Amino acid sequence: MRLCLSAAVIGGKISSMISKLAGGRGSSLPGVVARRIYPHTLRRLSAQGNRGIIMVTGTNGKTTTNNMIAGILQAGGHRVIYNQEGANLITGVTACFIRFSTLTGRVNFDYASLEVDEASFPKVVKEVRPEIVVVTNFFRDQLDRYGELDKTVQVVKQALKELKDVTLVLNADDPLVAQLGQATGHNAVYYGLAKQEGMERTVAQTRESRFCPRCGEELQYNYYHYSQLGDYSCTRCGFKRPRPDVEGTGVSTTIDGLRARVCCAGDCYTIAVQTAGFYNLYNALAAFAVGRLLNIELATIQSGLERYKPAIGRMERFRYRGKPVFLNLVKNPTGYNEGLATLLSLPGSKDVFLALNDNAADGRDISWLWDVDFEILTRHLEDLQSFTCSGTRAEEMALRLKYAGVPTGKITVIPSLENAITAALQGEARTAYLFATYTALWPSQNILCRLAEKEEHHAVGMPSVS
Amino acid sequence: MLSVCHLYPDLLNLYGDRGNVIAFLQRCRWRDIPVQLIELNAGESIDFNRVDFLFLGGGSDREQNLMAADLEKHKESLREAIEDGLVVLSICGGYQLLGQYYRTPRGEEIPGLGILDHYTVAGEKRLIGNVAIEMNLDGQSIKATGFENHGGQTYLGSVEPLGKVLAGYGNNGKDGTEGARYKNVFCSYLHGPLLPKNHQFTDYLIKLALQRRGIDKQLTPLDDSFEKSANNTMLNRLLK
Numbered sequence A: 001m002r003l004c005l006s007a008a009v010i011g012g013k014i015s016s017m018i019s020k021l022a023g024g025r026g027s028s029l030p031g032v033v034a035r036r037i038y039p040h041t042l043r044r045l046s047a048q049g050n051r052g053i054i055m056v057t058g059t060n061g062k063t064t065t066n067n068m069i070a071g072i073l074q075a076g077g078h079r080v081i082y083n084q085e086g087a088n089l090i091t092g093v094t095a096c097f098i099r100f101s102t103l104t105g106r107v108n109f110d111y112a113s114l115e116v117d118e119a120s121f122p123k124v125v126k127e128v129r130p131e132i133v134v135v136t137n138f139f140r141d142q143l144d145r146y147g148e149l150d151k152t153v154q155v156v157k158q159a160l161k162e163l164k165d166v167t168l169v170l171n172a173d174d175p176l177v178a179q180l181g182q183a184t185g186h187n188a189v190y191y192g193l194a195k196q197e198g199m200e201r202t203v204a205q206t207r208e209s210r211f212c213p214r215c216g217e218e219l220q221y222n223y224y225h226y227s228q229l230g231d232y233s234c235t236r237c238g239f240k241r242p243r244p245d246v247e248g249t250g251v252s253t254t255i256d257g258l259r260a261r262v263c264c265a266g267d268c269y270t271i272a273v274q275t276a277g278f279y280n281l282y283n284a285l286a287a288f289a290v291g292r293l294l295n296i297e298l299a300t301i302q303s304g305l306e307r308y309k310p311a312i313g314r315m316e317r318f319r320y321r322g323k324p325v326f327l328n329l330v331k332n333p334t335g336y337n338e339g340l341a342t343l344l345s346l347p348g349s350k351d352v353f354l355a356l357n358d359n360a361a362d363g364r365d366i367s368w369l370w371d372v373d374f375e376i377l378t379r380h381l382e383d384l385q386s387f388t389c390s391g392t393r394a395e396e397m398a399l400r401l402k403y404a405g406v407p408t409g410k411i412t413v414i415p416s417l418e419n420a421i422t423a424a425l426q427g428e429a430r431t432a433y434l435f436a437t438y439t440a441l442w443p444s445q446n447i448l449c450r451l452a453e454k455e456e457h458h459a460v461g462m463p464s465v466s
Numbered sequence B: 001m002l003s004v005c006h007l008y009p010d011l012l013n014l015y016g017d018r019g020n021v022i023a024f025l026q027r028c029r030w031r032d033i034p035v036q037l038i039e040l041n042a043g044e045s046i047d048f049n050r051v052d053f054l055f056l057g058g059g060s061d062r063e064q065n066l067m068a069a070d071l072e073k074h075k076e077s078l079r080e081a082i083e084d085g086l087v088v089l090s091i092c093g094g095y096q097l098l099g100q101y102y103r104t105p106r107g108e109e110i111p112g113l114g115i116l117d118h119y120t121v122a123g124e125k126r127l128i129g130n131v132a133i134e135m136n137l138d139g140q141s142i143k144a145t146g147f148e149n150h151g152g153q154t155y156l157g158s159v160e161p162l163g164k165v166l167a168g169y170g171n172n173g174k175d176g177t178e179g180a181r182y183k184n185v186f187c188s189y190l191h192g193p194l195l196p197k198n199h200q201f202t203d204y205l206i207k208l209a210l211q212r213r214g215i216d217k218q219l220t221p222l223d224d225s226f227e228k229s230a231n232n233t234m235l236n237r238l239l240k
């Protein structure tokens, strides 16, 4: 058996080398090859951990949350395996273990922290036994249409039910996620955000689910953060937002990142994360909750979070001739709305770049663009100097902005990503902000790495404990 | 003042279809035609005779059932307004609902509102992809593009198709027709959404709405270069 495992690992490693030589990223290919040689590769490799396995699933924020968890665990001195590139199908998860494995199939780790695609989750948990499962949120993705969101929630719920001895870390503010506690009967820790003052939100924003996941009645909300996230209750069956065990308050956003108070078991602490975007606070709270569950010291959790560096396209920062440049992946209306809110929260003038592709991985149907609240831009036009639209559907992107009310004189269409990014960087604004759909992200990052400097984060003071 | 009514925006807000409402409103505003938006949600009442343009989209099964139950209560007043020339655009699920019935895979017939003479049958596979159609507006032929994604296949009775399929599936993937037209009711499977990049069609709907109010004049021309280039991108891809 060890021979089979070894053959699979070697096969995987070789395919990864060949693929990299050929210029590919090769993030899941080793998994494909190894699983074909020996179907139990993942089961055997993942069972060798000294402590436990953490999984992160949900629609948005998987990569960021997982990287934050890994950062906290590493800060605690643990050996951690994690799929940091976001290869989150079963082949990608397998590949992640292969990378850390010896040629004989030995892998030495304390914790594995794995982001897992929602649809792949049932398959992965058949081979890998998690001790903790984090569920971030459920939104409609550009690829799920016509009631598929309900199906996704069902699939995850069913797979969770079949697990034994697992603790769930659930977003209290998302009714679709919070219901999983009672529905699966597992131990659950909830995280959420208290009411925030001064949030700019418009009613036009798509709410994914306004109905009680238990009885179907329309939910009542005291307040919304975004999409269906907020403080909700059902008047018919009594289902309501669970009291968060880990709750964020007093969020402030600056160009260097986010700061918030986190209250947990009667005490409050300050956390700082070096990434913009209000939604990233949810990811930090989830990682914080995981750290507490694993009995990691508070100061370690805080410094782990501070060390977090955005993964590719998750508010990734560059500098072009001294000017800050942000790259942001967008893949669904909720994520795009949050990206726009982040753009508008940054001080000073901006040049904006928006790449829209309609390849299979982006979603061939780009109708979802019209569910994004671009109208919000028109309230801040004086700060928004130019809009450069690019990608395979650049013209449609420009059209969306026009109908949102952006003056056409500020909009330029440049289908070539390279030329468009160059134009955006050379704008006269204080910062440049780049949005890209999935298949436009990697080429955009490559171009940025050539034209601009990738920014390494600097420490912004010590975390304070109070 | 033109009144635009968006039916059940709270329920049917998932498929980019609100872009149709945005396009109609903006193209009126850019011409200084006074226009107001009425959003009708389930349980609310409305007088369709006071509406100039009605938009009905589609949603997931659950949402569509809720909308069908509510619309049933408005059926007679809607029928009356349609006979009187109310301008309606109905997409996908809304299109199916205006017809006679929807036959499920088990052969069960769920009745529609029965206002237009077409029926829909559940198909074996979903019809998904980019579409180009040719339609005739007042003797002028235009090419429109959009994206379809429907499990139901629709067959027309005594109503005209909206257009002829140039690329894609259309109503049922067999007879080359797309959508339906009856009086001033226009139905289609085209998401995308349909109106923003098919601006001639939008303007045609605005003209019809004005005519119904006794205003018969040429619309002020607008700069349509963005619309044309978005439409041409897809036409060039599909009709090469």
Ligand SMILES: [Zn+2]
Residues within 6 Å of the ligand: A212, A213, A214, A215, A216, A217, A234, A235, A236, A237, A238, A239
């Ligand atoms: Zn309920």
